[in-house]
Amino acid sequence: MYVCSCFGVTDRQVREHQEAGACTPRQIASVSKAGTDCGSCVRRIQGLLGRGACPGRQLETAAQEPAHAPVPVPSSTSVAEAA
Numbered sequence: 458m459y460v461c462s463c464f465g466v467t468d469r470q471v472r473e474h475q476e477a478g479a480c481t482p483r484q485i486a487s488v489s490k491a492g493t494d495c496g497s498c499v500r501r502i503q504g505l506l507g508r509g510a511c512p513g514r515q516l517e518t519a520a521q522e523p524a525h526a527p528v529p530v531p532s533s534t535s536v537a538e539a540a
Contacts, residue, residue, distance in 0.1 A: 461489070461491035461492060461498040463490075463491075463494035463495055464489065464490045464491055466490070466491040471485055471505050472505065480506060482499050482502045482506070485506070
């Protein structure tokens with residue numbers, strides 16, 4: 458079945474690209490042009506890829522986020538001493 462009628466990309470082709478490592482609509486677009494003209498197929502491509510299509514992407518995002526240390530809250534005595 459055609460997913461992208463603008464460029465004649467089928468659901469089978471999207472799955473083949475996914476098996477080859479493409480896991481986002483943008484990556485599918487870069488190898489097939491699907492989703493780059495009218496854009497109406499992007500949601501269908503997302504549906505075919507499914508959630509969690511990019512397991513490494515979640516790990517990369519978590520690794521890029523800075524670790525947040527708790528901010529020390531001054532006690533009432535140290536606030537009074539500072540004033």
